[in-house]
Structures are given as C-alpha cells and as structure tokens.
Amino acid sequence: MSTRNIFARPARLAAIAPWLWMLLFFLVPFGFVLKISLSQTAIAQPPYVPVFDLTQGFAAIKAALAALSLDNFKLLVSDDLYVLSYLRSLVVAAVSTSILLLIGYPVAYGMARLPQRWQAVAMMLVIVPFWTSFLIRIYAWINILQHDGLLNKILLALHLVSAPVVWLSTDSAMYLGIVYSYLPFMILPLYATLAKMEPSLLEAAADLGSSPRQAFWLVTFPLSLPGVAAGVLLCFIPIVGEFVIPDLLAGSDSLMIGQTLWLEFFTNKDWPVAAAAAVVLLLLLVLPLILYDRLQRRQLEQAR
Amino acid sequence: MTARALHRLSPFNAVSLALGVAFLYLPIVILVIYSFNASRLVTVWGGWSLRWYSEFFHDRAMIEAAWMSFRVAAVSASIATLLGTLAAVALSRGARFKGRTLFSGMLYAPLVMPEVITGLSLLLLFVAVNAERGFWTVTIAHTTLTLCFVAVVVQSRLGALDRSLEEAAMDLGCDPLRAFLAVTLPLIAPAIAAGWMLAFTLSLDDLVIASFTTGPGSATLPIRIYSEVRLGVKPEINAICTLVIALIAAVIVVASLASKWSRAAGESAAPL
Numbered sequence: 001m002s003t004r005n006i007f008a009r010p011a012r013l014a015a016i017a018p019w020l021w022m023l024l025f026f027l028v029p030f031g032f033v034l035k036i037s038l039s040q041t042a043i044a045q046p047p048y049v050p051v052f053d054l055t056q057g058f059a060a061i062k063a064a065l066a067a068l069s070l071d072n073f074k075l076l077v078s079d080d081l082y083v084l085s086y087l088r089s090l091v092v093a094a095v096s097t098s099i100l101l102l103i104g105y106p107v108a109y110g111m112a113r114l115p116q117r118w119q120a121v122a123m124m125l126v127i128v129p130f131w132t133s134f135l136i137r138i139y140a141w142i143n144i145l146q147h148d149g150l151l152n153k154i155l156l157a158l159h160l161v162s163a164p165v166v167w168l169s170t171d172s173a174m175y176l177g178i179v180y181s182y183l184p185f186m187i188l189p190l191y192a193t194l195a196k197m198e199p200s201l202l203e204a205a206a207d208l209g210s211s212p213r214q215a216f217w218l219v220t221f222p223l224s225l226p227g228v229a230a231g232v233l234l235c236f237i238p239i240v241g242e243f244v245i246p247d248l249l250a251g252s253d254s255l256m257i258g259q260t261l262w263l264e265f266f267t268n269k270d271w272p273v274a275a276a277a278a279v280v281l282l283l284l285l286v287l288p289l290i291l292y293d294r295l296q297r298r299q300l301e302q303a304r
Numbered sequence: 305m306t307a308r309a310l311h312r313l314s315p316f317n318a319v320s321l322a323l324g325v326a327f328l329y330l331p332i333v334i335l336v337i338y339s340f341n342a343s344r345l346v347t348v349w350g351g352w353s354l355r356w357y358s359e360f361f362h363d364r365a366m367i368e369a370a371w372m373s374f375r376v377a378a379v380s381a382s383i384a385t386l387l388g389t390l391a392a393v394a395l396s397r398g399a400r401f402k403g404r405t406l407f408s409g410m411l412y413a414p415l416v417m418p419e420v421i422t423g424l425s426l427l428l429l430f431v432a433v434n435a436e437r438g439f440w441t442v443t444i445a446h447t448t449l450t451l452c453f454v455a456v457v458v459q460s461r462l463g464a465l466d467r468s469l470e471e472a473a474m475d476l477g478c479d480p481l482r483a484f485l486a487v488t489l490p491l492i493a494p495a496i497a498a499g500w501m502l503a504f505t506l507s508l509d510d511l512v513i514a515s516f517t518t519g520p521g522s523a524t525l526p527i528r529i530y531s532e533v534r535l536g537v538k539p540e541i542n543a544i545c546t547l548v549i550a551l552i553a554a555v556i557v558v559a560s561l562a563s564k565w566s567r568a569a570g571e572s573a574a575p576l
Binding site: 142 | 401409411413414416536
C-alpha cells in the first residue's frame with residue numbers, strides 16, 4: 001500500500017499542466033461568453049461595447065456594472081425565432097436519440113452475441129467511421145440523396161416512385177444524417193455493458209422458466225440501463241447544439257439553435273446575442289451534462 | 305429451448321448487425337467509387353478516371369488549406385497527447401487531490417459539449433487578449449478539445465493495468481519516476497499512440513471550432529470543403545474526400561499494426 005502513496009504525489013504533479021491548460025482554454029472562455037452576453041451590440045471591431053475593463057480602475061468597474069444589460073436575454077425570450085430554435089433543437093435531439101436507441105440496441109446486442117474473435121472485428125467496424133470525417137460522411141449522403149442521386153435512381157428503376165422525390169433540404173434527410181453520424185456513439189456504450197453481462201444470468205432465468213423474451217425484458221434490458229443512459233447522453237447533448245448536419249441536409253425554414261447562433265455570429269455579426277444564445281443553450285444542457293459527468297466518472301473510476 | 309441458445313447469435317441478431325454495418329459503410333463506398341468517375345455530372349457514370357484528382361492537385365487554395373489542416377492536426381495532436389497523458393496519469397494514479405472534481409469535469413465536458421459553444425467561447429477569449437487569429441489559435445482550440453479524448457483513452461488503459469508491476473519496480477529500488485518510465489510508460493504506449501492518432505483525425509475533421517477560431521486567409525480543409533459543399537456536389541470534392549479517407553485509413557492501419565506489434569513485444573518480453 002505504501003508504494004501507492006509514493007506514486008500518488010508525482011502523479012498529482014502531472015495534473016498541473018493539463019489543469020492550467022483546461023482552466024485557461026475551457027473554463028475562463030465561458031467567463032468571456034457570459035461577459036459579452038451582458039454587453040451591448042456595437043458597430044465596431046470587435047462588435048460589442050466592452051464591459052469590465054479592469055485596467056481603468058475601480059470607478060470604471062462601477063460604471064461598467066451599471067452598463068451591464070440583460071437586453072440580449074430579453075430578446076432571446078421575446079423573439080419567436082430564438083424560442084422556436086431552442087424548441088426545435090430539443091425536439092430534434094429527442095427524436096433522433098430515440099431512433100438511435102432503437103437502431104443501436106439490436107446492433108450492439110448482436111455484437112455482444114458474436115464469438116469472441118469476431119467481437120473485436122465488429123468493434124473495429126463500428127469505431128472506424130467515427131475516425132472518418134463527419135463532414136465527409138454527410139457529404140456522402142448529399143451524393144446519394146440529391147435530385148438525380150443514387151436513391152432516386154434506384155426508386156425509379158424499381159418503379160416505386162414515378163418522379164424523383166425531393167430528399168435534400170427536408171427533415172427526413174436531417175434525421176438520416178444525424179442517426180448516421182451518431183450511431184457509433186450509441187452502439188459503443190451499449191455494447192460495452194452488454195458484453196460484460198454474465199451469460200449464466202440468462203441461463204438462470206431460463207431454468208426458472210422464463211421465455212427468451214421475458215429473460216430479455218426482466219434480466220438483460222434492466223442490466224443494460226447504464227449503457228443506455230451513457231449512449232443517450234452521449235448523443236442527446238451534442239445533437240442539441242448540432243450545426244453542420246441541419247445546415248447541409250435540412251431545409252432553411254426552421255433552424256436549430258446551433259444554426260441560429262452561427263447566423264447571429266457570422267452573418268449578422270451580433271456577438272452579444274450569439275453569446276447570450278450560447279449561455280441559454282448551456283443552461284438547457286446543465287442537467288444532462290451533470291448526469292453525463294457522473295456516469296463517465298463512475299465508469300472510468302470503476303475500472304481501477 | 306436450451307439455455308445455450310439464449311446467448312447465441314439468432315438470425316435476427318445477425319441481420320441487424322449486418323444491416324448496421326452496411327448502413328455505416330455504404331455511403332462512404334459510394335463516395336469513393338464516384339470520385340473515380342470521368343463524368344462531370346456526379347450521378348452519370350462516365351467510366352473510370354483520375355481526372356478529379358489531378359484537378360485537386362492543381363487547385364492551389366485547396367492544397368494550401370490541406371497543408372494548413374495537416375500542420376494544425378500534427379502539432380495539436382502532439383501537444384494534446386502530452387497533456388492528455390499527464391491528465392490520465394494524474395486521474396488514475398493521483399488518488400485524491402485538490403480540484404480533482406473540477407479537473408475531471410473540465411476533461412469530460414468537452415467530449416459532449418456542442419462545438420458551437422466551445423468555438424464561440426474560445427474565439428471570445430482570443431479576441432479579448434488580442435491574439436492574432438490563424439494557425440496558433442486553431443491549434444490551441446483543437447488541443448483543448450482533443451486532449452480530453454486522449455485522456456479518456458489513456459486513462460482506461462491505465463485502469464486496466466496490473467498495478468503490482470509498478471509496485472514491484474519500486475520494491476526493487478526504482479523511484480516513482482523511473483518506475484513510471486521503465487514499467488508503466490511502455491505498457492500504455494499503444495494507448496498513447498492510439499490517442500495521438502485519434503487527436504490527429506479529430507483535428508483534421510473539425511469544421512465548427514476551426515471556423516470560429518481561424519482568421520482571414522487561413523482556412524482549413526474542412527472549411528474549404530464546407531464552402532464548396534454548400535454550393536452543391538462537385539466531383540473534385542469526392543476526390544478530396546477520398547484522399548482524406550485514404551489518409552485516415554492509413555493512420556488506422558498503422559495504429560492497429562503498432563498495437564499488435566507492441567502486444568507481441570510484450571509477450572516475448574514476459575518470460576524474461
């Protein structure tokens with residue numbers, strides 16, 4: 001035991017550099033987001049009125065505090081554009097996560113039932129697309145879904161439709177793209193819990209007279225719930241803020257909050273409103289983020 | 305129904321597995337095939353040709369963006385691997401220390417944080433300190449994101465490691481640093497290599513964070529691809545995407561060979 005303690009101190013020293021890096025480039029920037037979300041839009045470069053300029057002394061800080069405004073947040077609440085964007089983001093994330101669970105669970109279940117040798121291969125097959133560019137995989141779908149793309153050609157050849165169907169710029173295309181991109185994130189945590197499960201538990205259930213279906217719902221599924229939670233959070237949180245997929249595959253008549261934020265920032269150059277939108281998005285995600293953090297910590301620290 | 309059949313692969317399992325894998329790979333296969341299409345119309349097959357590849361190699365702006373992405377990915381992956389490995393060691397060997405909860409929170413949150421938030425917050429930081437935006441700002445942003453992935457990969461390997469090896473080394477008179485360098489580091493080397501490659505590909509892939517943190521005149525490859533894709537499908541883009549996929553495939557092959565090689569080395573060293 002004593003050797004562990006000797007090891008612990010230098011190991012703690014190792015934390016210093018990454019700790020400082022994350023503090024400086026992850027935590028501190030949120031302070032700036034908060035600060036700018038409270039400042040007013042200006043036609044300038046950078047396009048906001050500075051608040052809290054600490055170099056100007058105490059009087060300036062007092063003046064700055066007085067100049068803080070919640071106008072940007074009031075705008076977010078009162079303007080339908082933003083409210084609808086937030087709602088749409090939550091709905092899209094909830095629907096896609098449900099579809100992902102419905103598709104991902106049987107795949108992960110099948111993987112966990114493979115012979116040991118093949119499990120490693122299947123795992124590799126699921127991980128590889130995760131390494132391939134998000135953007136490229138969405139682009140691959142644009143190839144297939146476009147007006148004279150492969151999908152319409154096949155449908156026409158099979159006489160399933162009489163005229164080419166419009167796939168691009170629709171919600172179905174967006175859901176397809178999201179499910180396609182996030183599937184590995186759902187499969188991997190599910191597979192991790194399903195593969196660890198004792199087969200003897202199912203044998204016991206069968207010995208006690210349950211049918212395979214009953215055994216699944218009474219034994220396998222409840223035991224896989226930590227994996228379900230991990231997969232759901234791992235997909236839901238980033239999908240709420242997704243930008244690329246809805247931008248390239250969905251129509252432009254209703255936007256997700258990631259797109260609205262992007263638009264405010266790059267097109268309208270309204271940085272304070274974009275920052276306020278980010279603050280509200282973060283507030284929406286606080287609860288799922290805390291749940292995810294707990295789960296992640298428990299999983300990684302259980303491994304020790 | 306015997307108990308054995310309960311945990312065998314049923315036809316339903318096999319079919320869902322096959323469909324899942326096909327769903328993941330088919331679009332990429334189609335993209336690669338069409339990149340060799342001679343026809344300008346992406347959807348009409350005009351025979352095999354390397355025309356779009358030569359078009360890419362004559363596109364100066366694209367080449368410059370690819371070079372920029374490559375440099376950012378190589379530098380940020382290296383810094384991220386160093387910091388991420390340190391973070392993993394601290395979390396799995398450091399027992400309790402002050403700020404540990406905040407530390408692990410800061411490491412896990414970026415894994416799921418929507419990229420628009422990470423990108424926007426880093427940009428506001430860079431503007432506030434008046435940093436010139438370009439190569440270094442994108443590199444710092446990518447390092448921040450990818451070091452978290454490295455930390456998770458290395459930490460799970462450290463967790464699976466038999467700690468009695470480290471203890472034996474210290475009982476034999478190694479100080480902790482030597483024990484780490486002589487025993488732990490070689491054992492986690494495959495995970496560190498995998499972490500570097502994951503960081504490299506994630507950086508090569510990123511559009512959103514790079515868009516926020518880069519400056520005028522220093523677009524990365526995904527930024528250029530994105531602006532072209534918005535205008536529609538172009539065969540040249542298929543060729544570029546195929547090249548990126550080939551690069552990533554090469555990285556993955558090297559990674560799996562390296563881990564196989566190090567496992568073999570570990571086995572042959574064991575009897576000593």
